[in-house]
Amino acid sequence: MSKATWVDFNMLLTYTYDNLRYVKFLLSGSEVGVLDRFLRVNDPEAPLFGRYIHFVSTRRHSPDESLDFLRRGCWPSIRD
Numbered sequence: 001m002s003k004a005t006w007v008d009f010n011m012l013l014t015y016t017y018d019n020l021r022y023v024k025f026l027l028s029g030s031e032v033g034v035l036d037r038f039l040r041v042n043d044p045e046a047p048l049f050g051r052y053i054h055f056v057s058t059r060r061h062s063p064d065e066s067l068d069f070l071r072r073g074c075w076p077s078i079r080d
Contacts, residue, residue: 010039014047 016023027035040046041053061069 010047013039014051017048017051 013025016025027039036042039048039053041048043049
């Protein structure tokens with residue numbers, strides 16, 4: 001189970017996925033397999049088992065590339 005204090009993120013993600021149509025999540029991890037272990041996508045007992053999940057793998061980005069990505073796609077107001 002993945003918890004931070006009292007929040008069970010797997011159950012929160014499951015509720016949101018099932019009930020809030022226009023909410024989308026982008027989850028990332030810096031180590032291969034961390035996200036997979038967190039979501040437990042291959043575990044039939046996991047709350048998100050069977051839901052659609054799309055994995056995108058990328059190479060490590062430099063700090064400048066990361067900021068450029070955030071400026072262009074997520075937070076255009078980010079400044080140096």
